[in-house]
Ligand SMILES: Nc1nc2c(c(=O)[nH]1)N[C@H]1C(S)=C(S)[C@@H](COP(=O)(O)OP(=O)(O)OC[C@H]3O[C@@H](n4cnc5c(N)ncnc54)[C@H](O)[C@@H]3O)O[C@H]1N2
């Protein structure tokens with residue numbers, strides 16, 4: 406018999422999320438070349454250094470014309486080689502999409518609507534109105550315009566915008582250093598493969614961070630202490646295994662011996678109840694349960710949001726959408742449940758199997774259906790909250 410101390414009540418999911426995020430501040434800022442900043446979050450707002458377009462431009466290939474025609478073609482405006490002169494009424498210049506409008510031109514005639522014979526140009530359709538097919542200077546943004554607020558994630562579109570706005574260096578939050586530590590004698594002796602470390606490393610690889618893999622580490626206080634010592638200086642430590650209540654579940658005492666404060670232990674979710682959150686100086690530790698599905702689900706629900714919060718994301722939690730469920734679901738119990746599901750035909754089809762060791766079922770899932778604690782039974786066709794697994798990293 407072990408002298409069993411009473412276990413803490415599992416926290417409701419929302420409270421666990423709130424407590425996790427309350428303890429995380431975005432990491433300090435650094436300046437990065439914009440092309441190296443993919444996936445980072447801005448540490449300050451970004452505004453335009455220049456006006457775009459910098460001049461009136463043609464939106465089409467055709468003729469920049471002055472007056473209502475017919476016209477004489479007097480030159481050309483190409484991208485990078487604008488027409489140098491000024492068009493008088495009755496004159497036209499050949500123009501390419503994106504080329505600068507010649508001075509004096511009042512509209513662009515698309516080439517399909519023009520009849521050209523030598524230098525003579527006439528209409529083959531109705532005359533378009535003044536300003537037709539012209540992109541006015543500044544319609545995208547003006548110099549000094551606020552383009553992106555602090556906290557914005559720099560994805561492909563934001564990188565293009567910053568470059569267009571003349572910004573080549575951006576202030577972003579530093580990328581977290583992450584240690585991933587597999588715990589368990591059975592992993593050290595190779596009787597089962599340490600799948601969780603590789604899985605967690607692949608999960609966090611979608612976010613900007615540097616990963617240090619540690620272990621597998623034996624269920625032994627000395628070995629765990631030595632492994633934790635190797636996590637010094639990391640922003641986030643992810644352990645898997647040893648988080649529950651068995652005689653060999655030593656992660657919590659090892660963390661305490663290392664000087665970490667336990668922030669909370671146990672969350673009212675299935676899978677993932679034994680999740681443990683601790684802090685030591687600037688290091689956040691998430692003790693994930695060892696069962697692979699539980700490690701994945703808690704990694705998705707807690708580790709990825711923690712990383713996103715460190716990166717400066719203002720909304721780091723995963724986002725649920727709503728989809729009709731493809732089958733009847735029974736009423737929920739005291740723990741909320743994340744049910745693996747396959748998405749097909751616009752519906753979420755639940756996978757019945759609940760055992761949190763089953764990787765084959767996990768690998769074929771596309772999403773998790775959220776069943777809140779004590780929820781009523783749900784009829785097929787009813788909308789349920791669904792978390793898409795592929796948005797776990799960078800949306
Ligand atoms: N008496 C109780 N027993 C258990 C409880 C409980 O409340 N009372 N909770 C169960 C739940 S829920 C889970 S989840 C597991 C989690 O336990 P641990 O975090 O202590 O994990 P381990 O016991 O170390 O391992 C569980 C299982 O997972 C395998 N494992 C561990 N690490 C890895 C790894 N890195 N790669 C692959 N597989 C791993 C390990 O071999 C075990 O099979 O506890 C329940 N028990």
Ligand code: MOO
Nearest residue numbers: 676677678699761
């Ligand atoms: O939470 Mo355990 O994660 O139910 O298998």
